[in-house]
Amino acid sequence: MSAARPKAGRVFADGLLRNNPVFVQVLGICSTLAVTNVFENTLVMCIGLVFTTGLSNFSLSLLRSMIPGRIRMIVETLVIASWVIVFDIIIKATLPEISKALGAYVGLIITNCIVMGRAEAFALANKPLISMADGIANGLGYSWVLLAVAFVRELLGSGSILGARVLGEWWTNWNIMVMAPGGFFVLAILIWIVRGRMERNKEGAR
Amino acid sequence: MKFATKRAERLYTILFMFLISLFCISILTAVYLASRERIRNNETLASKRALLTAARMPVPDDLRTLDEIFKNQVSEYTNVPGSRIFAVRQGASSDPASGRRRILGFVFEGRGTGLWGEIRAWVGVSPDRKQLMAVAITAHSETPGLGARIDEPWFGRQFSGKASPLVARPEKTRSAIQTEFDGITGATATIEGVRGMLNSILSNAPAAVNLIIRFDADLSNAVSMHDSNAAALTALQAKEAQP
Numbered sequence: 544m545s546a547a548r549p550k551a552g553r554v555f556a557d558g559l560l561r562n563n564p565v566f567v568q569v570l571g572i573c574s575t576l577a578v579t580n581v582f583e584n585t586l587v588m589c590i591g592l593v594f595t596t597g598l599s600n601f602s603l604s605l606l607r608s609m610i611p612g613r614i615r616m617i618v619e620t621l622v623i624a625s626w627v628i629v630f631d632i633i634i635k636a637t638l639p640e641i642s643k644a645l646g647a648y649v650g651l652i653i654t655n656c657i658v659m660g661r662a663e664a665f666a667l668a669n670k671p672l673i674s675m676a677d678g679i680a681n682g683l684g685y686s687w688v689l690l691a692v693a694f695v696r697e698l699l700g701s702g703s704i705l706g707a708r709v710l711g712e713w714w715t716n717w718n719i720m721v722m723a724p725g726g727f728f729v730l731a732i733l734i735w736i737v738r739g740r741m742e743r744n745k746e747g748a749r
Numbered sequence: 750m751k752f753a754t755k756r757a758e759r760l761y762t763i764l765f766m767f768l769i770s771l772f773c774i775s776i777l778t779a780v781y782l783a784s785r786e787r788i789r790n791n792e793t794l795a796s797k798r799a800l801l802t803a804a805r806m807p808v809p810d811d812l813r814t815l816d817e818i819f820k821n822q823v824s825e826y827t828n829v830p831g832s833r834i835f836a837v838r839q840g841a842s843s844d845p846a847s848g849r850r851r852i853l854g855f856v857f858e859g860r861g862t863g864l865w866g867e868i869r870a871w872v873g874v875s876p877d878r879k880q881l882m883a884v885a886i887t888a889h890s891e892t893p894g895l896g897a898r899i900d901e902p903w904f905g906r907q908f909s910g911k912a913s914p915l916v917a918r919p920e921k922t923r924s925a926i927q928t929e930f931d932g933i934t935g936a937t938a939t940i941e942g943v944r945g946m947l948n949s950i951l952s953n954a955p956a957a958v959n960l961i962i963r964f965d966a967d968l969s970n971a972v973s974m975h976d977s978n979a980a981a982l983t984a985l986q987a988k989e990a991q992p
Contacts, residue, residue, distance in 0.1 A: 621770065625777055
């Protein structure tokens with residue numbers, strides 16, 4: 544039993560790359576496309592997701608032996624929604640401008656498959672602290688992919704990063720990068736590069 | 750025996766759901782109550798700052814100065830059905846004998862329809878009720894990076910001196926024509942919503958101001974003073990232009 548217990552290092556390596564929620568599990572794609580046209584919004588969305596996955600995994604793991612099996616998904620949704628609302632209230636009180644820019648996107652963290660996916664796959668079977676580590680790792684794994692996509696989209700779509708002009712007046716903005724199809728293209732190219740590399744590494748190891 | 754176990758299981762499920770819901774609601778209520786005042790202040794502050802931006806007034810950083818400006822220089826009028834109008838006056842009197850303060854402009858609450866939902870704004874209108882002073886977008890649900898760019902400062906500032914009927918031109922045209930303004934590439938529906946909202950405010954502004962000055966003698970005097978000064982200036986300019 545103790546041999547199967549997951550280690551924090553492995554949990555982080557899995558969440559960030561080996562079992563990355565976007566590249567490998569292909570979860571959270573809707574928000575990847577929706578928020579990544581502006582880097583700042585993406586950053587806040589990522590912080591929100593790390594906060595929610597970490598704390599919802601922790602809380603659900605604490606409750607795991609008490610939750611009746613037939614209502615476990617309702618309980619998961621309730622706990623996840625509560626943490627998302629707490630995050631929404633915190634940014635409304637401390638970062639009102641960003642809260643306004645994100646609008647409904649923060650509320651949509653509740654429907655992000657990664658949060659419930661990690662609760663089902665990990666938190667209900669493991670202890671609270673390692674579950675929290677798994678939530679944070681998967682949140683970070685999702686975040687770096689989103690931030691990479693947002694970097695490319697804002698740079699090519701608006702010629703700026705974090706709202707500061709980088710490419711100068713000579714640059715003609717690629718409007719398609721700001722629209723949803725731009726998200727599809729960048730994400731697909733990124734998945735192609737990373738998965739191709741992972742496959743090559745696997746073959747090399749064989 | 751089996752029946753009793755099933756019943757106990759059901760009771761436990763109901764009780765657990767009730768308790769976990771109660772716990773979550775209590776936590777959320779506590780967090781909300783702890784930050785309610787701050788959120789309300791943030792909203793009021795943002796709205797007041799946007800209103801001053803629309804009136805092309807300097808926007809102070811501290812809440813106390815902002816409150817002072819609103820107490821002394823800004824008056825709200827709600828007697829025009831379905832519309833909120835603010836009159837913005839000069840801080841100190843320009844005529845010490847009468848104590849009358851010059852009118853700097855009017856701010857109208859604008860509501861338009863964007864691509865995804867309602868667009869709300871404070872719209873500054875000049876004392877002659879014919880030109881815009883600036884526009885400050887206060888709420889919208891437009892696409893980030895495209896239509897959402899209507900809340901960038903350059904977009905609202907460009908309306909200074911613009912008049913009806915407004916027409917949108919491609920982004921970065923920077924037209925000197927009074928009825929033309931820069932749109933945003935890739936946000937045609939949003940710009941149409943803004944254009945409609947501004948044209949409607951400009952066409953209704955003279956009648957709305959006539960209505961509010963009926964109930965405020967001081968404002969009526971300030972507007973008449975502005976109009977007679979403007980008429981005298983126009984007559985003088987016409988006389989000077991004659992050969």
